[in-house]
Amino acid sequence: MGRAPCCDRTGLKKGPWTQEEDEKLVAYIKKxxxxxxxxxxxxxxxxxxxxxxxxxxxxxxxxxxxRGRFSFEEEETIIQLHSILGNKWSAIAARLPGRTDNEIKNYWNTHIRKRLLRMGIDPVTHAPRLDLLDLSSLLKPAAYYPTQADLDTLRALEPLANYPDLLRLASTLLAAPTTTSSQPTTEQQMLLPWLIQAQMAQQVSQAPPQHATAADMFLQPSSACQMPGLVHANPAQQLHQDHMVPSDYGQLPGYDNQLELDYVPALMQMASDTSNLQWSSPVTSSNNNNNCNVGSGVSTPSSSPAGRVNSASPTTFCANASNIDAFSADAAGLFDMHLSDLLDVSDYM
DNA sequence: AACGGAACCAACCGCTGTTCA
DNA sequence: GTGAACAGCGGTTGGTTCCGT
Structure with missing residues (x-):
């Protein structure tokens, strides 16, 4: 192996093709x-x-x-196929008549990839990413000084870490661009404090000291300082300060000291009302393929070159577009998939 | 009008897999 | 079995165009 590039021979032209060269090539191949x-x-x-x-x-x-711009259907197909095949541009191009792998690759890198990132979706795994959502920049906190109420809230919310779908959805909805302005939607206003608290609870749950509760961790100043993504524990107040929430918005859920976990189904219901989201159960969310997942939903292909099967924990929520805005339509296109019905990708599995 | 940065995309580079003498 | 020739692929580059200041 290690053969020298074929263009190394002197006298061979490189760079953009001229019309004359194109005509010569076309004429020869036609003949x-x-x-x-x-x-x-x-x-x-x-x-x-x-x-x-x-x-x-x-x-x-x-x-x-x-030639020309990609249609919405083509774009959606590319996203769906990429979620299964990864960067197999030739395989994707084989399912898009008239499009070349190079063209699809360029379109992915210049358009789709950026849009997914803006939506808070990892373009490699196609999974919403909490770590892409810079909550601190939204809230501009000066520091984190947990109050006793915060600690009580954290205690109550710690089990939220068992609802990864909920966290992903909230993250995605919050990362979504609003239709007409930079102002968050009402749903986003309601989701933001929820996500912040849930995110904190999840972080605590994922890496707790052996015998420390979530609240105990936050009692340690050094621990609090080291927690990534921590923001002020009263985002409602911060939102209000930043004029993101109307002054008469009232008490946001999650800042009641009597907070109970039955907010979780309430939030699910709210999200469901917003975008017809269907939830997998928290118990089975990381493994359950019955809902809208592997085979019929978004997969999370490995970025490794070989064997793009669903190896990572898949995204387990999906949506049906109905009364939703442009973002939600995009999201629905991403999540409401039935690839097994449309495409034979078994040869890549 | 001029400039600079961003976006776009055709083309190149380097690598891998396959074929064949 | 070996290695050169070849086809094809994915990643990257660099020239061009667009757009905001």
Whole structure:
């Protein structure tokens, strides 16, 4: 192996193709077909290497290439296929007639990838990412000084870590762009304090000292300082200060000292009312494939080159678009998938 | 109008897998 | 069995265009 690049020979032209070169290449292939790319340049009187000719033909000159912007359906298909196949651009292109792998790859990197990131979705795993949501920047806290009420809240919310779906959804909804302005939607206003508290509870739950409760951890100043993503424990107040919440908004859920975990189904109901979300049970959320998950939902492919099967914990919520805005339509396109019905990808599994 | 940064995309690079002498 | 030739793939580059200041 380790063969020298075919364009290293002197005298071969590189860079953009001229119209004359294109015409020569097209005329030759029309007459002789796609044959030996190595001998083609010489036979077609082109000062190019065969590899360059092949790329030019397959990516640009081929008559069946569809040019122009990607349609919404094409974009959705790319996202769905990428969630299963990963960066297998040629495999994705094979299922999008008229589109080349290079074109899809470019479109992914310049459009889709950025949009997913903006939505708080990891473009590699297709899973919403809490760590991409910079809550501290939203709230601009000066420091975190937990009050006794905060600690009580944390104690009550610690079991929320058992609701990863809830956390992901809240994160996604909060990361969503609002339709007309930078002002958060009412749903976002309600979700934000919930997510903050749940996120804190999850962090505590994921890496607690052996015998420390969540609240105990926050009693340690050094621990509090080291917790990533910690924000002021009263986001409602902070939101109010930042003019993100109307002054008459009232008491936000989660800041009642008598907070109970039955807020969780209430939040699920709220989210469901907002976007027809369907929840998997918290008990089975990380493994359950029965709901809208592997085979019929978003998968989380490995970024490794081989075997893009669902190895990581999959995203386990999905949505049906109905009375939702542009973001929600996008999200629904991402999450409401029935790939097994549409595509035969078994050869890549 | 001029400039600079961002966005876009065609083309290149380097690697892997396959074929064949 | 070996290695060169080749096709194909994914990642990256760099030139061009767009857009805001």
């Amino acid at each position: 002789h077909g796609q044959g030996n790319w190595r001998t083609l340049p010489k036979n077609a009187d082109l000062e190019r290497c065969g590899k360059s000719c092949r790329l030019r033909w397959t990516n640009y000159l081929r008559p069946d290439i569809k």
